Amino acid sequence: MTAQHQQLANGRWAQYSLMEQLAHVGSEVDRATHWLKKADTVSSHRSIDRALELIDLILEDQRWNKRRKEIVRAREVLCDHFYGDNQYQSSTESLQRYFFSFAMAAAKNR
Numbered sequence: 001m002t003a004q005h006q007q008l009a010n011g012r013w014a015q016y017s018l019m020e021q022l023a024h025v026g027s028e029v030d031r032a033t034h035w036l037k038k039a040d041t042v043s044s045h046r047s048i049d050r051a052l053e054l055i056d057l058i059l060e061d062q063r064w065n066k067r068r069k070e071i072v073r074a075r076e077v078l079c080d081h082f083y084g085d086n087q088y089q090s091s092t093e094s095l096q097r098y099f100f101s102f103a104m105a106a107a108k109n110r
Contacts, residue, residue, distance in 0.1 A: 013057050018064055019106040025054045025074075026099025032082065033092040048082045074098070 013021065028051035035044035055075045058064060064071065081090045 014061060017106065017109065018058070018067065019102045019109060021054065021058050021061075022074075022099060022102035023106045025051050025058075026096070026103055028054065029078070029092075029095050029099050033096060036092065045082065048078060051078060 016024070028047045032044045032047035032051065035041070035047060052075060055071060055078075058071055059068065059075075077088050077090050078095065080086055080088050081092070081095060
């Protein structure tokens with residue numbers, strides 16, 4: 001699979017804090033939600049695929065090994081919500097709130 005975030009994958013990603021990285025994931029979740037509201041599942045899935053790619057980049061970053069369990073769980077919930085049976089009973093609103101908190105923390109630390 002070709003990386004959608006090629007510049008980030010080539011090293012720029014490592015310059016971001018975990019809060020900033022998760023805020024980027026949240027942006028893709030917001031885009032996916034936007035497209036779902038417009039009944040465009042293809043575009044929504046593309047956004048979630050990009051969000052999953054970003055999470056995978058986070059998981060490759062050795063700085064966050066101690067946070068790995070939470071990051072993997074967030075990935076699992078996203079997959080379950082957008083591609084699975086929503087066994088975790090998440091909502092797009094709850095996912096947006098979760099990731100928005102990282103955007104707020106990242107903005108506060110700038």
